[in-house]
Amino acid sequence: MGELRQDIVTGQWVVIATERAKRPSDFERTRPARLPNEVDDCPFCPGHEHMTPLEVLAVRPEDGAPNTPGWQVRVFPNKFPAFETGSAVDPAGGLFPVRPADGQHEVIVHSPDHAASLGTMPAEEVELVLRVYRHRYRVNCDDPHVRHVHIIVNHGRESGASLEHSHSQLFGVPLVPPLIELELEGAKLYAEQEGECVFCRIVEEELESGERVIARSSAYIAISPYASRFPFGVWILPRYHLESFGEIDEDQLDEFAEMLRGILGLFHDRFGDPPYNYYIHTAPCDGREHPYYHWHLEFAPRLTTLGAFELGTGMMINVTTPESAAAYLR
Numbered sequence: 001m002g003e004l005r006q007d008i009v010t011g012q013w014v015v016i017a018t019e020r021a022k023r024p025s026d027f028e029r030t031r032p033a034r035l036p037n038e039v040d041d042c043p044f045c046p047g048h049e050h051m052t053p054l055e056v057l058a059v060r061p062e063d064g065a066p067n068t069p070g071w072q073v074r075v076f077p078n079k080f081p082a083f084e085t086g087s088a089v090d091p092a093g094g095l096f097p098v099r100p101a102d103g104q105h106e107v108i109v110h111s112p113d114h115a116a117s118l119g120t121m122p123a124e125e126v127e128l129v130l131r132v133y134r135h136r137y138r139v140n141c142d143d144p145h146v147r148h149v150h151i152i153v154n155h156g157r158e159s160g161a162s163l164e165h166s167h168s169q170l171f172g173v174p175l176v177p178p179l180i181e182l183e184l185e186g187a188k189l190y191a192e193q194e195g196e197c198v199f200c201r202i203v204e205e206e207l208e209s210g211e212r213v214i215a216r217s218s219a220y221i222a223i224s225p226y227a228s229r230f231p232f233g234v235w236i237l238p239r240y241h242l243e244s245f246g247e248i249d250e251d252q253l254d255e256f257a258e259m260l261r262g263i264l265g266l267f268h269d270r271f272g273d274p275p276y277n278y279y280i281h282t283a284p285c286d287g288r289e290h291p292y293y294h295w296h297l298e299f300a301p302r303l304t305t306l307g308a309f310e311l312g313t314g315m316m317i318n319v320t321t322p323e324s325a326a327a328y329l330r
């Protein structure tokens with residue numbers, strides 16, 4: 001029999017359809033051919049800096065000129081931004097609300113190597129990418145138009161990535177997105193009723209039972225969440241309480257890089273480099289305190305596709321129990 005599970009933070013219900021259950025091996029894929037290290041028309045490869053907007057930041061160990069090769073990580077505005085400061089709209093009002101898509105949309109290229117990916121790069125290189133995340137996070141939070149900074153990765157074509165050269169995107173959004181709003185409300189309600197952070201409570205509970213834990217370190221756990229919306233979905237939760245990703249210190253950052261790289265490497269090895277998405281959930285930068293919130297990363301491999309039931313109801317059907325997913329991944 002299947003069951004309905006509720007996410008204790010967001011209140012969202014998920015159908016865990018064990019009747020339709022698939023074995024983990026059903027999701028394994030033939031590993032795609034290895035990418036070349038350099039591609040002639042790739043705008044993210046070194047030597048092609050002129051194909052992107054001017055960089056806003058680059059890590060250059062040898063100190064070269066901006067927008068030339070020699071960088072390790074490179075950041076520039078998205079050429080086709082979803083959010084941009086100075087967009088104007090006709091504020092006619094009436095039935096249909098509208099507002100300008102003011103904000104920021106940046107691309108963070110992880111490595112000059114076209115074939116590199118975060119799950120297989122050396123640890124120091126992943127640390128460097130996360131240092132750049134933290135830096136750009138802070139800069140964008142200070143933008144008065146931005147109320148929430150959302151850092152994401154689309155890996156592989158089926159995940160929505162339009163370019164295969166490994167990169168992240170940072171969205172500086174002029175409002176608090178609905179899913180963040182749901183988590184904030186849920187966390188606030190739990191804190192008011194129970195007197196503690198719901199994420200800290202989840203960490204405690206998961207460590208105690210252990211059945212959904214995939215990996216643990218002194219500062220993080222990776223779990224298959226109880227009401228996972230996706231087969232083999234993973235959350236990386238800090239074991240320390242902190243509302244914003246922008247406030248992590250050096251040690252927390254290095255250990256986070258190790259955990260993230262470990263999880264991505266695990267999927268790379270077990271499922272043959274599957275397409276995936278991840279995103280960092282962190283408190284809004286709206287000038288308010290969110291002491292009951294607890295930043296984390298959510299990872300979703302693209303092993304199944306959304307059907308009409310999911311689109312029509314907003315309820316996901318997950319064909320793998322989080323417990324069996326965690327057991328397989330441990």
Ligand SMILES: [Zn+2]
Pocket residue numbers: 038039042043044045113114165
């Ligand atoms: Zn490239």
Ligand SMILES: [Zn+2]
Pocket residue numbers: 197198199200201240241242293294
């Ligand atoms: Zn907490």
Ligand SMILES: [Zn+2]
Pocket residue numbers: 183281296298
């Ligand atoms: Zn979340």
